[in-house]
Structures are given as C-alpha cells and as structure tokens.
C-alpha cells in the first residue's frame with residue numbers, strides 16, 4: 149500500500165481535477181471542494197484511487213446501512229434492469245406491490261399506504277403536501293436543529309443554517325426549540341411544553357409537527373424517553389398530525405427498525421430514504437396511516453413523479469429489507485451498537501475535549517468542546533455555511549489520515565457505521581479516532 153496521503157494537503161489525480169472543474173460540490177464554497185475518487189468498496193471498507201483503504205465509520209452519508217457488498221441487492225437490481233428497466237407509475241411491477249406491503253408490515257402501527265419518490269427530500273415534500281391536503285390546514289411546525297431536505301418545501305421546514313440562503317421559502321413554516329440537553333437553555337421536557345403553547349397560540353391552523361425522532365445531521369440528539377410520546381399527544385390534542393422523518397434513523401440504524409420504535413410512538417406519516425435501499429438505489433418513501441390513505445379515495449392525491457416507484461429502486465429496496473430480516477441486522481445493530489457505545493465512552497474518559505456522547509444502536513455522536521465547564525463548542529452553527537475548516541474538520545481529517553472515514557456536522561463527529569461492521573473493525577476505528585481526538589485536546593482553551 150502506498151504511503152497514506154494526508155486529507156489536509158491532498159494532491160488530486162486527473163479524475164478528481166476533472167470532477168472539481170465540471171461538477172458542483174454540494175453545500176460548499178466551490179473553491180474548497182476537493183472530491184476524493186473511490187474505486188472500490190467492500191463490506192465496511194472502501195478504497196480510494198491512491199490505493200488507501202478506509203473503514204467507513206459513517207456509512208458514507210449515514211445511508212450504506214448494509215455495507216458495500218450486499219450481493220442480494222445487487223442481484224435484484226441486475227435482474228430487474230434486465231427484465232424491465234422502467235415502467236410508468238400508472239403501471240406496476242412485482243417488486244413495487246410487494247415493497248408497499250412489506251413497508252406496511254415493518255413500519256409501526258397502522259401505517260399502511262406508501263408514495264414512492266427518489267430521495268429523502270422528496271419524501272418530506274410529499275409528507276408536507278399530504279398533511280396539508282388531509283387537514284386543510286397550512287402550517288408545519290419543525291425544530292431549529294433539524295435537516296429535512298434541499299428543495300423549497302423541505303429546506304423551509306429545515307431548521308439548520310443551510311435554510312437561510314433559500315429564505316423566505318414556502319409560507320406557513322414555524323420553528324420550535326429542540327430537545328438538546330447539552331447545548332440549549334431549555335430542558336428537553338420544557339421544550340416540548342413550549343411546543344404545546346405554540347400550538348395553543350397558533351389556534352387551529354397547524355397541519356403537522358415534523359420531527360426527526362433522533363436528530364441526525366444536527367448532532368445526534370436523543371430525546372428523553374417521554375419526549376416523543378408527549379409530543380404525539382400534544383399534536384393530536386391540537387388536531388395536528390405527527391410526521392416522523394426517518395430518512396436517517398430508519399432501517400436498523402438505532403437498533404430498532406425505526407427511530408420512533410425506540411420510543412414506542414406511531415406517527416401518522418413517516419418519511420424514509422437512505423437505508424430503505426441501503427443506498428444501492430435512490431429511493432424515498434412516504435407512508436401514511438389508513439385514515440389518511442382512505443381520505444384520498446374521494447380526494448385527489450395531487451402529487452407524482454416520472455420515477456415514482458422506479459422498478460430498479462423498488463427491487464433494490466425489497467431485497468434490502470429481506471437482507472435486514474434474514475441476516476437479523478436490526479438486532480445485530482442493537483448488540484454491536486452497545487459495544488460501540490462502550491468504546492466511545494472510553495474515549496470520552498480519556499479525552500477532555502469530548503464534551504458529550506450521545507446515541508443508540510449504531511447511531512452515535514461525539515460532541516467536542518473547547519471548555520467542558522462552559523460547554524464552548526469548537527464548531528458553531530454558522531460554520532456550516534462559512535468558508536474554511538474548523539477543529540472538528542481537522543479531527544475528521546486526522547481520523548482519515550489514520551484510515552477511518554468519520555463525518556462531522558457542526559460540532560459533532562457522527563459515528564454511524566454499516567450494520568454489518570465487526571467488533572474488530574470498531575476497535576480499529578476507535579484507535580484512529582483516539583489519535584484524532586488529540587487534535588481537539590491540543591486546541592482546548594487554557595483559561
């Protein structure tokens with residue numbers, strides 16, 4: 149293996165230079181974009197063009213839940229594309245029908261009818277429209293520390309600063325405080341009562357409350373057990389629907405099928421993507437309960453896409469769900485997740501710059517701090533939309549220099565490996581993160 153090239157000072161190859169010149173990097177100042185070419189991936193690892201191998205500790209973008217070599221899913225895609233690469237949404241395929249039924253089985257409660265799209269963003273767009281069509285009301289309450297997608301509706305309900313450049317966005321979106329015990333002035337259960345008051349003061353105009361059951365890209369925020377049940381009660385008491393955005397938390401990530409299962413909550417609408425196909429195909433899904441489904445028997449379901457229920461995407465998803473089930477990957481995520489949590493706690497003991505550790509299953513966050521008593525973050529919310537790198541970026545880059553890919557968002561390292569990761573691979577990953585955390589320890593305030 150050649151000497152590992154530092155992520156901090158990379159030397160791009162021809163493909164990487166061409167890509168940088170002709171393709172937009174997402175959510176970035178283009179002068180700072182430096183794509184790394186991946187040439188191979190296997191299990192929980194991937195290899196870059198310079199021959200370096202990495203453990204994928206964030207499942208790429210928290211989506212490759214099955215790892216990078218799920219044969220059954222690959223075969224299903226190949227078989228479908230050979231048979232029929234595409235059918236219009238007014239036709240169907242065996243996989244689409246079976247997947248609809250399967251999703252009704254694995255999702256909680258009475259969720260039963262699905263609209264298919266091609267991304268998490270589109271799944272959220274559909275959820276917003278469905279909630280408005282059904283209730284006849286317009287407003288959507290979501291929270292500040294959230295991400296729900298990139299298009300106008302979904303970015304308008306997003307709380308994180310990536311929303312700001314697209315404002316004013318769609319009308320009728322309201323932001324609420326978050327259950328963020330480490331970084332917010334409100335206690336999580338106070339924040340939920342605040343939402344109760346918001347609904348009271350808005351009168352009967354709120355169609356839905358939209359939340360990630362466990363906040364993902366805004367820092368892996370796990371609410372107290374009573375939070376989500378209370379939020380459901382508050383929504384329903386005020387005639388609003390509960391939408392759970394399970395795009396990141398779905399399909400075993402938390403050690404349960406869905407994030408809302410961790411809290412025994414049954415939403416009225418649920419959105420899914422990412423783990424829905426294990427990222428083998430782009431697919432989004434919005435599932436609704438039978439009462440909402442029934443509403444559209446006599447009212448137009450005024451929504452659709454050319455690729456709604458794309459044959460290869462639904463075939464991949466059906467095979468992905470069969471893989472989760474037959475390989476017991478949900479239970480596995482829970483067990484291996486306990487091990488991961490213990491290893492992360494050991495790092496927290498050792499490194500003073502670890503301010504907080506949070507998470508369940510294989511969905512874990514390490515929040516960094518310059519000053520533990522004052523809880524001063526290294527990365528601020530505005531850094532998400534500013535040029536330059538933070539200490540948190542440097543910690544990730546150092547982990548990468550040591551063979552481990554770990555995503556970071558604002559002030560938190562996101563540890564969310566494939567559900568297939570082994571304990572040995574977790575050990576190797578933790579060793580690299582251990583070295584990387586010396587960077588933040590060294591950068592702590594001394595006063």
Ligand SMILES: Cc1ncc(COP(=O)(O)O)c(C=O)c1O
Pocket residue numbers: 267268269270272295296297298360364365393394395396421422
């Ligand atoms: C909770 C949540 N909702 C929606 C989205 C948007 O999904 P996509 O990027 O597939 O459009 C994301 C993406 O990270 C997400 O984490």
